Amino acid sequence: MADAQALQEVLRNPAVWRARELAQEQEQRTDRTLGTGFSSLDLALPDGGWPVGALIELLADTSGVGELSLLLPTLRQVCAQGRAAALLAPPWLPYARAWESLGLPLDKLLMVESSSSDLLWSAEQILRSGECGAVVLWGQAAGRALDHRALQRLHLAASTGNALCFVYRATAVEASPSPAPLRVKLRAQEGRLHLDFLKFRGALRNKSLLLDTYPAHWQPQPRLASQLETLSTPTYRPLRRSRSV
Amino acid sequence: MLWIALFLPELPLQLAERSAPQAATPLVIAAGPSQRPLVCCANAAARERGVATGMAVGAARALAGELNVLQRDPTAETQALHNLACWAGQFTPNVALEAEGLSLEVGATLRLHGGLLSLLSRLRKELSQLGYQVAVGVAPTPLAAWLLARARREGLPVRMCQLLDQLPERLAPLPLHLLNWPDEVLQTFYTLGIHRIGQCLSLPRDGFLRRFGSERQRELDRALGVLPDPREWFTAPESFRSHLEFGFELTNTDMLLFPLKRLLRELEGFLRSRGAGVQNLQLQLDHMSRQKSFLSIGTAMPERSAERLLALARERLGRTTLSAPVLGLGINAERVVSYDENNQSFLPDARSRAIGWTQLIDKLVARLGSDKLYKLRAVDDHRPEQAWQRCAATVDHIPPTPTLNAPLPLWLLPTPRALSSRAGAPLCRGPLALLAGPQRIEAGWWDGQGACRDYYVARNPHGETLWIYREHRREAPWYLHGIFA
Numbered sequence: 001m002a003d004a005q006a007l008q009e010v011l012r013n014p015a016v017w018r019a020r021e022l023a024q025e026q027e028q029r030t031d032r033t034l035g036t037g038f039s040s041l042d043l044a045l046p047d048g049g050w051p052v053g054a055l056i057e058l059l060a061d062t063s064g065v066g067e068l069s070l071l072l073p074t075l076r077q078v079c080a081q082g083r084a085a086a087l088l089a090p091p092w093l094p095y096a097r098a099w100e101s102l103g104l105p106l107d108k109l110l111m112v113e114s115s116s117s118d119l120l121w122s123a124e125q126i127l128r129s130g131e132c133g134a135v136v137l138w139g140q141a142a143g144r145a146l147d148h149r150a151l152q153r154l155h156l157a158a159s160t161g162n163a164l165c166f167v168y169r170a171t172a173v174e175a176s177p178s179p180a181p182l183r184v185k186l187r188a189q190e191g192r193l194h195l196d197f198l199k200f201r202g203a204l205r206n207k208s209l210l211l212d213t214y215p216a217h218w219q220p221q222p223r224l225a226s227q228l229e230t231l232s233t234p235t236y237r238p239l240r241r242s243r244s245v
Numbered sequence: 246m247l248w249i250a251l252f253l254p255e256l257p258l259q260l261a262e263r264s265a266p267q268a269a270t271p272l273v274i275a276a277g278p279s280q281r282p283l284v285c286c287a288n289a290a291a292r293e294r295g296v297a298t299g300m301a302v303g304a305a306r307a308l309a310g311e312l313n314v315l316q317r318d319p320t321a322e323t324q325a326l327h328n329l330a331c332w333a334g335q336f337t338p339n340v341a342l343e344a345e346g347l348s349l350e351v352g353a354t355l356r357l358h359g360g361l362l363s364l365l366s367r368l369r370k371e372l373s374q375l376g377y378q379v380a381v382g383v384a385p386t387p388l389a390a391w392l393l394a395r396a397r398r399e400g401l402p403v404r405m406c407q408l409l410d411q412l413p414e415r416l417a418p419l420p421l422h423l424l425n426w427p428d429e430v431l432q433t434f435y436t437l438g439i440h441r442i443g444q445c446l447s448l449p450r451d452g453f454l455r456r457f458g459s460e461r462q463r464e465l466d467r468a469l470g471v472l473p474d475p476r477e478w479f480t481a482p483e484s485f486r487s488h489l490e491f492g493f494e495l496t497n498t499d500m501l502l503f504p505l506k507r508l509l510r511e512l513e514g515f516l517r518s519r520g521a522g523v524q525n526l527q528l529q530l531d532h533m534s535r536q537k538s539f540l541s542i543g544t545a546m547p548e549r550s551a552e553r554l555l556a557l558a559r560e561r562l563g564r565t566t567l568s569a570p571v572l573g574l575g576i577n578a579e580r581v582v583s584y585d586e587n588n589q590s591f592l593p594d595a596r597s598r599a600i601g602w603t604q605l606i607d608k609l610v611a612r613l614g615s616d617k618l619y620k621l622r623a624v625d626d627h628r629p630e631q632a633w634q635r636c637a638a639t640v641d642h643i644p645p646t647p648t649l650n651a652p653l654p655l656w657l658l659p660t661p662r663a664l665s666s667r668a669g670a671p672l673c674r675g676p677l678a679l680l681a682g683p684q685r686i687e688a689g690w691w692d693g694q695g696a697c698r699d700y701y702v703a704r705n706p707h708g709e710t711l712w713i714y715r716e717h718r719r720e721a722p723w724y725l726h727g728i729f730a
Contacts, residue, residue: 064709068655068730084602091656095727096623096633098653100645106621107643112609113617122609129605188708214710214729215652218702220678225670227683 034164037073041195044209045182046202050074053162055155055180059171059198063091065188066213071166072102075134078164079108083133086110086126089119089141116145120154127157127165134164152179174198191218247352247361247407249368250382250390251333252345253326254398257317258286260325261492263376263507271309275302276317285317315492328487330479332375332511334518336364341387341476346379346394348387348476361407371514376507385409387476388468389416392442395423409470416468417443424464430457485515486577488529494570498562501530501574505558508576509551515578522547522584526554528561531573540565542611545603545639547584553604560612606638627688628696629657629726651684652702654712654727661724664713671713671723675706685717702729 010016033049035042042048050056060067075085085108087094100106110132112122119142126132135158139146151167158165171185178199185196193211197204253259257274271291275282284305287296294309306312330340330347336358339350351364358364365381372379382394383405389412396403396419406415419442421434433456439445445453446465454462466472489504505528516522524547528540542557609618618638623646626632636643664671671677682701689695698714705711712727 062707062709063656063730064711064728066710066730072655092728093633093657093659094621095629095654095657096621097629097646097649098655098657098727099621100623101648101653102655105643106623106645107641109620110638111619111621112613113619114613118613122613125608126605129601131602131605191704191708191710215681218652218680218704218710220680220704224679224682224701 034074034077036070037077038070038211041209041211044197044205046200046204050164051181051201052164053159054182055151055158055165055167055178057151057178057180057183058166058168058186059174059183060168060186061171062188065186066193066211067168067186069213070186070193070211071134071136072104074164075136076103078133079105081133083163084108084110084131085134086112086123086132086136088112088123088126088135088137089114090136091138091140115141116143120145120150123165124153124157127154127161127163130161130163132161132163134166136166137168139167139169148177148179155179155181246350246385247355248384248387248390249349249351249365250343250384250387250394251329251347251349251368251372252380252382252391252394252398253329253377254345254380255286256322256325256345257315258288259377260318260321261315261490262288263489263504270311270313271296272313272315273302273305273309274317275314282314282316313492321488321490324488327479328485328511328515329375329377331481331485331518332514334479334481335514336368338478338518339476340479342479343391348390350387350476361405371510374507375510383407384415385412386468386470387474388464389470392416392419392423392468396420399423412469413443413446417441417446419443421445426461430461433457481515481518484577484579484581485512486575487511488573488575490531490573491571494572496567496570498565498567501562501571502555502559504574505576506551506555508574509554509558512554512576512578513549513551516549516581516584519581520584521581522549523554523578523580524548524582525578525580526558527577527579528558529573529575529577530567530571531575532569532571536569538568544607546600547582548607549584553607557607557611560608564612564614603639610638627686628694629653630660631689631694633657651700652681652712652729654729656728656730658726658728661714661726664723664725666723671703671715673703673705673711673713673725674709677703677705677711677713679703680710686714700726 032052033047034052035049036045058067078085087109090111094109094111096106099109114122123135123137127135142150154165154167174185180199181201183199185198187194189210191214193213195209195211197207258272261272261274269290271288271294273284273287273291273296276285277283282302284296284298284300284302286298287305291305291309291312296305296308302314326342326347330342333340333347333349337349337351337354341348355361355364358367361383365383369381380394380398382390382392382397384390384393385406385408389406393403393405401419404415406412421440421442422431434445450462463472467474487508489508491504495501524544526542528542530538530540532538540561542554542561544557548554606618619635620638620640620643622634622636622643624632624634625646664673666672667676680702683699685699687697697716699717700712700714703711703713710729711725712729713723713725715721715723
């Protein structure tokens, strides 16, 4: 009896590692958050990053406002950890060279084309397996199958597999309840990405945030428009000469 | 030498009941001349109503009222025993086929399976998972093992016997009829007042020889291990096929899973005995009037686990609609490949991770089809439409291409979309403002799909950042080719 107590005493010491826990921890690192790669966003989010093992809803109506660039640093980080990332029902074709030049290893990117219930099933399987560190799902392809129950299942699967689950949805669902602990509304504002935090867990510094997802020099350049005429001449001329016109 | 006798009593009945959970309706198996078929086995429900083996089927019908009668199929029984022998190969290489079951010689492999008790409990458990009821006998000689198995089947108190010295003592109380000797021989013994094997063994040897012939004496000697009793070992075939008849129609793919699981467990045993796995498995569904349909299940890596194959089959069946009711189910593994057993690892490593990945891909492919899952490969070409290729999701290394310095969009439109323009300026949900460019691409003149384009980064009033181009010729239209998402 005394021996057992002594053993308990030893085991309570934080310097004693139990092999079982070590293996579990290696298997599913229970880091609760993953940095977003944008320092201002990290500061704004309650735990300093995206919550891992949770559903994250991104509400956006238009494509091309930087809504995917927002996730690129996260996906890069996931791939660097050796886990894969899955894009489910991407609305367009991912341009392989662009993803590659932005530092995402193509052999870690899995694309799944599917729709409605099959799509949600695939998302759940991928999340549950724990093989993918991040799953990005475009909810438009799931249609009506993506209801509250389906979102709940995704949330549960994400926590089982300890993975990030991003779901893009239209802003029309803003008012409907969601099990996602983090909901962000995205829109463009003068060439920058505007984030509205609709729902979050914990304390938030700001309810909204502006992020630069595009190079700073991408500003409207009337000079380019004026050059159009000269550039489209049938014979090729060096740019230097056309500028002098 | 240590022998395990697996006695499968009433095999025809077991085969009929194996494909489906036990039915409460009376069922008999008929055999004998077609003019006057006789009942060769009857299930519990039929026996309750007075049906006994050996009576005419007509009489049985009269007794039971509603009665299912199935014709006995000796080839199916042989096939079932063969498959069971394949399955038993995982426990020992020395398996012999008998008329009513199998004899396994396990003396050499006992230690591998953790001793006799754990081997027996595993055998019993897995046989019941296969859907068989067995009586098990253990003895140092095959004949004695069979005697013990038959005695156990009759509910007699028997113990297993591991030592040759104990054998006469253990066999002595067994009734003589277990020896399957002809009736007139047994009758002679009974008139002499000899009912047990022990009494038989204590008879004077020369008198026994004279009266009952050397055949009977040799049989007793073989049972006691005095004479050798060699058996012909079963040789497992190169491929495996197994089949189940239902005896009724199944209309739902979910109902196929139960019998399929039993077939897959048999397959797993066969694959274990060969140290092999399968990459391709064919399911055969039998319909009315000898029509068949086939489904195939493929895996990226060799697989043998019945659980995982069943999970794949469940997804595959889930996206299949049955063209007709199913009367029978078969599996067919034509080609077995070598299988590397994976150690349970304490710390996860790259190999266990790769296995998890292929299992995930297999599962997804089984439900969605292989064309819905892909990875992308970048191709070193300046034309965006030529700069990518699809490849299989199981590819684990994709060579990188030289980095391009120009801005590239994350999304590419499958085909460029023509944009309207106003006074030479492009429009896409409003006038487009040009942000960067031009990036001139002039390539493909060598393969007839030439492109001479100037790409610009443009933004519309909604804030969408787009990748547009026009060919550099006068009055050329504008196209939308990508989206900076």
